Amino acid sequence: MRRYVLRRVLQAVPILLGITMISFFIIHLAPGSPAALLVDPTADPASFEAMERALGLDRPLHVQYYRWVVRLLRGDFGRSFDDGRPVLERVVERIDITFLLMAAAFLVSFCIGIPLGIVCAVRQYSKADHVASAFAFVGLSLPNFWFALILMLLFTIALGWLPAQGIQTHGLGFDLWDRTRHLIMPVIVLGYGGALAGYFRYTRSSMLEVIRQDYIRTARSKGLAERVVIYRHALKNALLPLITLVGLALPGFFGGALVTEQVFAIPGIGRMAWTAIMRRDYPTVMAINTIAATLVVAGNFLADLAYGLVDPRIKYD
Amino acid sequence: MARTMTLAEAERDLSWRAIFWSRFRRHRLAIAGLVVLVLLYAAAIFAPHLTAHSPYAIDLGNRLEPPCATHPMGTDFFGRDILTRVLFGARISLSVGFVAVGIMITAGTLIGAIAGFYGGWIDNVLMRFTDIVISFPALFLILTVVAVIGPSIFNIIATIGLISWPPVARLVRAAFLSLKEQDFTEAARALGAPDPKIIFRHILPNAMAPIIVAATLSVAGAILTESALSYLGLGVQPPTPSWGNMLFEGRDYIRRAWWYTVYPGLLIFVTVMSFNLVGDALRDALDPRLDH
Numbered sequence: 001m002r003r004y005v006l007r008r009v010l011q012a013v014p015i016l017l018g019i020t021m022i023s024f025f026i027i028h029l030a031p032g033s034p035a036a037l038l039v040d041p042t043a044d045p046a047s048f049e050a051m052e053r054a055l056g057l058d059r060p061l062h063v064q065y066y067r068w069v070v071r072l073l074r075g076d077f078g079r080s081f082d083d084g085r086p087v088l089e090r091v092v093e094r095i096d097i098t099f100l101l102m103a104a105a106f107l108v109s110f111c112i113g114i115p116l117g118i119v120c121a122v123r124q125y126s127k128a129d130h131v132a133s134a135f136a137f138v139g140l141s142l143p144n145f146w147f148a149l150i151l152m153l154l155f156t157i158a159l160g161w162l163p164a165q166g167i168q169t170h171g172l173g174f175d176l177w178d179r180t181r182h183l184i185m186p187v188i189v190l191g192y193g194g195a196l197a198g199y200f201r202y203t204r205s206s207m208l209e210v211i212r213q214d215y216i217r218t219a220r221s222k223g224l225a226e227r228v229v230i231y232r233h234a235l236k237n238a239l240l241p242l243i244t245l246v247g248l249a250l251p252g253f254f255g256g257a258l259v260t261e262q263v264f265a266i267p268g269i270g271r272m273a274w275t276a277i278m279r280r281d282y283p284t285v286m287a288i289n290t291i292a293a294t295l296v297v298a299g300n301f302l303a304d305l306a307y308g309l310v311d312p313r314i315k316y317d
Numbered sequence: 318m319a320r321t322m323t324l325a326e327a328e329r330d331l332s333w334r335a336i337f338w339s340r341f342r343r344h345r346l347a348i349a350g351l352v353v354l355v356l357l358y359a360a361a362i363f364a365p366h367l368t369a370h371s372p373y374a375i376d377l378g379n380r381l382e383p384p385c386a387t388h389p390m391g392t393d394f395f396g397r398d399i400l401t402r403v404l405f406g407a408r409i410s411l412s413v414g415f416v417a418v419g420i421m422i423t424a425g426t427l428i429g430a431i432a433g434f435y436g437g438w439i440d441n442v443l444m445r446f447t448d449i450v451i452s453f454p455a456l457f458l459i460l461t462v463v464a465v466i467g468p469s470i471f472n473i474i475a476t477i478g479l480i481s482w483p484p485v486a487r488l489v490r491a492a493f494l495s496l497k498e499q500d501f502t503e504a505a506r507a508l509g510a511p512d513p514k515i516i517f518r519h520i521l522p523n524a525m526a527p528i529i530v531a532a533t534l535s536v537a538g539a540i541l542t543e544s545a546l547s548y549l550g551l552g553v554q555p556p557t558p559s560w561g562n563m564l565f566e567g568r569d570y571i572r573r574a575w576w577y578t579v580y581p582g583l584l585i586f587v588t589v590m591s592f593n594l595v596g597d598a599l600r601d602a603l604d605p606r607l608d609h
Contacts, residue, residue, distance in 0.1 A: 018449035023461065030465040141590035143541055145548045146582030149568060153575055255456030259545055263568075273457060274549060277464045285461060292454040300452075 005305070012297050017069075019293045020286070024065045027282050033057055034081050034280040055081065068286065077290075078283035082276070087287045091269060095291075097167060098261070098268035101186055102253045108191030109199055109249075114239070117203025121238075122230055124208060132200070140197035144256055148189045148263040155185060165265040186264045190256045195249040202245055206238040213237075240311050247303030250296050340602035347598030350591035357588060361407035370398035372405040372558050381574045391576035394566065399576060402558040403584055409559040410585070413474055414540040414592075420478025421539070422532050425485025430516050430524075432486070433493025444490070451483035459542060460551055468551045477539050485531050492524035526603035533596035537589040544585050560585045 035051040052058045056067065071078060077087035116136065120129040156164040167182045168174065210216065211234055219229045254270070261270035269288055276284035341347065360367060370388075376396030384391045390399040432443040462476045496502060497520060505519045546552035547561025555562055560581040567577030 014445065015449050015452055018446070019452055022449070023453075023458065026462055026465055137590070137593065141537065141586060141593050143544055143548075143582060143585045143589065145545060146564060146578070146585060149564070149571060149578045149582065153571060153579070157572055157575075251452075251454045254454040255545075258456055258460075259549070262549060274460070277460050278550075280464075289454070289457060289461070292457060293452050296452050296454065 001308075004308075008301050008304070012301065015297055016290070016294060020069070020072075020290055021065060023289045024068065024286060025061065027285055028061055028064065030280070034282060072290070077287040080276075080281055080284050082279055082281045082284065087283045090272070090284065091287055091291065094267055094269050094272055097266060098257055098270055101183065101190060101260070101266065101268060102257055104183065104187040105190035105253065105256070106195070106246075106249070108187060109193070109196035110246075112191075113196040113199030114203045114242070117200045118207055118230070118235065120200075120204045121207030121211065133204075136197040136200040139192045140194055142193065144189050144193055145259050145263050147192070148185065148260065151185045151188065167266055182264075186260050186266060189263070190253065190260045193256060194252050198245060198249065199242065202242055203238065206241065207234060210234045210238040240307065243306045243310065244300075244303045247296075247299035247301075250299045251292075254292050254296075337602050341598050344594070344598035344601065347594045350594035350598075353587060353591045354595065357407055357584075357591075358411060360404055361411050364401075364404040364408060367404060368398065368401040370401040372397065372402045373556055374398075381570060381577070383574070384576055390580045391574065393563070393574075393577055394570060399563070399580055402563060403560070403581055406558040406560045406563060406581065407584065409470065409553050409557065410540055410543060410561070410588070413470065413477070413543045413553075413559075414536040417474045417477040417481075417539040417543070418532055418535045420475065421482045421535060422485055422528060424479065425482035426489050426521070426528060428482065429486035429489025429491075430493055430521065433490035434497055434512070434516050434520070436494075440490070443486070447483045447486050450480065453480070455480055456542065456545065460546065460549065463546060463551050468546070468554055470553055470557075473543060473546060473552060477542050481535065481538065481542075485528065485535075488527050488531055489524060492527060493520055496520045496523050530596055530600040530603060533592055533599055537592035537596070540585065540589055540592070 033052060035048060035055055035057060039048050039051050049058070056064060059067070068078070075088070077091070079085060080087050080090055083090075113136070116132045120126075120132050123129055152164045155162040162185055163169065163182050164185070167179060169178050169182075172178055211230075216229060216234055219233045220226075224233075257268065258270035258273055260266070261268045262274055265271070269291075272284065273288045275281070276288065374397060376392070379388075379392050379396040380394055382388055382392040382396070388398050388400065390403060393399055393402065428443050428447065432440040432447075459476050459480055462480070463473055466472050466476075502515060502519060505515050510519070543552055543559070544561030544564070547559050548565045550565060552561045552565075553559035555566065563581035564578050567574065567581070570577050
């Protein structure tokens with residue numbers, strides 16, 4: 001077990017290095033220099049060069065990458081080209097709202113997808129099964145930005161129930177009810193998507209498979225109540241592999257958060273990522289990319305590990 | 318070299334098709350999806366003949382007109398007919414989906430086939446590379462690359478295709494790992510067939526079913542990605558209409574003109590849904606093991 005953990009952690013190092021290296025080179029191969037965006041266009045070439053030197057952009061690319069990694073190991077993501085503040089500080093300021101959004105959306109997709117999947121498996125081909133399958137299917141196919149606009153048309157413009165922009169009413173400080181109202185639509189948009197459909201389908205097909213196993217027939221023939229058979233015997237076994245799905249859903253949530261935050265003007269890291277990409281704020285783009293990739297790698301690793309913990313058949317060496 | 322089929326082969330061929338069709342047909346929604354897709358492609362191809370308007374003709378006297386007889390989907394901020402732009406937008410959105418998936422399937426199949434067939438260090442290197450690409454938050458990377466190299470249609474297609482192949486590579490590799498151990502592969506090798514021939518003529522055709530399913534479902538994903546890019550302002554650039562950039566333009570007028578955003582988005586939704594339905598039915602029809 002300890003060896004397995006160690007090996008996985010060691011494997012993650014080249015993956016993360018590869019990810020950061022590829023993104024670093026792609027970003028810096030862009031024609032034109034971000035220094036050009038920072039100096040007055042009418043200024044003389046000398047001040048442009050001074051700006052390039054100040055940003056470290058005059059060095060060869062591999063040297064720049066090496067310096068970036070060394071600084072990162074000290075926990076320093078550099079300073080934003082946009083406002084000159086440390087990138088880490090900017091990210092930390094905004095990451096909590098993104099995490100809140102993602103966690104709430106995850107709960108929504110989990111708490112709807114799994115029970116629906118169970119019901120559908122238990123009553124396969126019933127009306128409920130068809131309706132729930134259609135519901136999950138629609139979620140899988142909805143373009144999230146369009147779904148967001150439709151919700152806005154309905155709940156903001158037509159009905160006037162929910163605010164469409166930001167996370168709090170202007171001029172009002174933090175207020176739990178106000179915050180909740182602002183987050184309802186973004187959470188629905190992010191939660192009702194690929195992840196929900198994934199959990200639903202997975203639970204349904206996994207339950208259908210487990211229900212046919214011999215030990216379920218045994219449990220039934222012992223005269224156990226159907227409830228006990230389904231929820232105690234079948235469900236436990238059917239849901240185990242779902243743990244790995246939780247880790248795999250992370251990249252989707254990141255992409256979703258980027259779009260959702262943009263549509264609803266939520267000041268999280270998704271919106272920050274978009275702004276940074278548009279303004280060529282390299283250090284910020286690199287930081288968000290690295291953090292997101294690290295979370296994805298860590299999420300997959302933890303999912304595999306948790307799977308091994310709950311399923312004694314799986315042995316790590 | 319042409320050769321005639323034996324009766325047995327013809328029978329087997331027929332029954333295979335019959336089985337496939339009878340399984341596919343059970344999914345009535347997938348048939349509907351197929352019909353919708355055929356109609357959409359026809360509409361995209363014949364777009365200039367289906368409408369009296371030009372997708373670029375500006376008519377400032379008729380800005381933001383609600384749907385009416387002359388403009389069934391209304392007009393946009395420049396007075397352009399939205400139905401016309403949706404039809405011409407279908408050309409962009411549908412071809413982006415197809416070409417991107419073509420690139421993605423080609424790359425994924427090549428990498429997966431080579432990794433699975435040769436194994437050893439080649440497999441190791443290719444799969445670690447796959448691990449790296451799959452760990453990127455895809456939309457974020459695609460946005461970054463497109464922002465860097467410029468949002469032309471070609472760049473968007475290439476970027477989507479070159480970033481989304483890893484799941485296909487894993488799928489093809491898994492299929493190759495089991496197929497290369499089978500007798501027919503051994504027989505081909507014993508007969509002295511060169512590696513490329515074994516890979517492409519003998520093993521690959523047997524691994525096609527999951528690839529076809531993945532390709533169909535990926536077209537849906539690619540169309541969604543392209544429209545998300547366009548919506549974020551980094552997709553197909555105006556005035557060329559794409560469903561995504563029409564939404565991007567329309568959101569500023571959402572309070573005044575609902576039709577501006579509702580119709581283009583509806584088209585994306587219906588198209589993606591159709592591809593998903595067809596892909597799902599294909600999975601069921603091509604893979605008898607998943608018989609529920």
